[in-house]
Amino acid sequence: MHFLTVSGPPSSGKTSVILRVIEALQAKQKKIGVVKYDCLMTEDDLSYAKKGVLVKKGLSGSQCPDHYFVSNIEACVSWGVENDCDFLISESAGLCNRCSPHIKDITAVCVIDNLSGINTPRKIGPMLKSADIVVITKGDIVSQAEREVFASRVKQVNPGAVIMNINGITGQGAFELTSLFEEASDIETLKGMRLRFSMPSALCSYCLGETRIGDEYQTGNVRKMES
């Protein structure tokens, strides 16, 4: 089973890009599963189900979304294998820019949009900087020169990645992206694998539900701004 992790800032167009790729894969009679990770709620699972693909939805609720992701992804891969999927795609949003769901030896895709500002590529951590494929969306809204400038800023922070412009609405470029999905990592299990980069750590009183503000309530792994 081909397995890929797709991540990116909220509203960058991850679901639209994946839907366009699904259409191209379905034209080739491939069986596809999608795992959608979100925090509070999502209706994207319905968009996927409408396409006739297998969907699993995971809501992290009060837990850190990326910690929740890594605690569940192995079982999701087994689920995809048990259901004889040819492709399994996990979709998760990078909410704090320091998190990343990407796994060593598993094809990693980051979706980022042209409207997010020229400094955004620098602000996103391993989710963008360690991805194998960077998909840039919403190119139809800006000019050629702006697309080029934005792509060069992405290339600066991840020069090894394949960078592609995809239109999530018309699907322009999705066929080409699909050819990369077909070359994605082929696995049966995630057993023994590792994340590409550690996740931000905490474990302080606030992780455990503390709401009061003040030094006396702060215990555990706490860091202070330099004065």
Add this chain to the structure above:
Amino acid sequence: MHYQDLVLQPLKQLLADYPWLEDFFGSFGLQLQATEQTLQQYLDRLDPDHLLDLGISQEQLQQSLHDFMAGMLALDEAAEKVESLTIIGGFDKTGSAEQLELTLKPGEVICIVGPTGSGKSRLLADIEWVAQGDTPTKRKILINGGVPDNKWRFSTEHKLVAQLSQNMNFVMDLTAEEFVRMHAESRLVPDPEEKVARILEQANQLAGEQFKPDTPVTSLSGGQSRALMIADMAILSKSPIVLIDEIENAGIDRKKALELLVKQEKIILMATHDPILALMGDKRLVIKNGGIAKIIASSDAERKNLSRLEELDNTLLALRNRIRFGETLEEL
């Protein structure tokens, strides 16, 4: 210079030779100082905890540096010259063969016509992807008569195709001059300041209304934006093929714009339904049902009509200007 040799150079020397290194490290939140220590020493002394906070590992930083350098050095290499582009027909949506082999040369302008949804964008996408029978149309694209290197597909340094889309909005918060400079710098062109000045001057020659270098790109009119993008493409882009998705007839001298691109010895493919632009082209590809149904060469009779069309267009333009300057149109 190879990566292995480069990292053994002192930073002072490196920053003088490759000023983009400073910006590269800056993009990871790291600051290079022009000192006598070598780049390798600098990398080795980076604090792992600091890197962890920045969200990058030592190994990945070095890999990125390696890849980035390779890309930057590739920008200096002369791109392979494109002498011809050949489209070998595939099939339309009904499965009928297109049965054509069309070779285009630099300086040619080819118009693509056909109703919305007929497959114009797919044709442009086939060219951009340098299709080898692996797209839904099964078309094949040859460069200089042969199957081109796969690098055209993914390279950001040597892109085969530059696309001028219909949409010319800007979202970046920069002045026209700052924007063009940033674009020039990202392409590592020699003498960026001279290029920036030329682009702004050209753009103002194309635009109906003048703009200043310090005009924010977000306040440019539609015509001014198009003029700026065409001048930018003509002067900065190394891509040998230009795809244009219609040049709207407002606030820009379309004839001059097209001439400017033709002068750069580019192969121009333009989706348009504008009679003036269509007649300025050498050939028209008629797209129907996803396939190229017909190729029309612009005839002499059509060319003769071009001057009449231009008169009509100028008349309308003059009326437009009268409206703009507060005159009335009681007498035409």
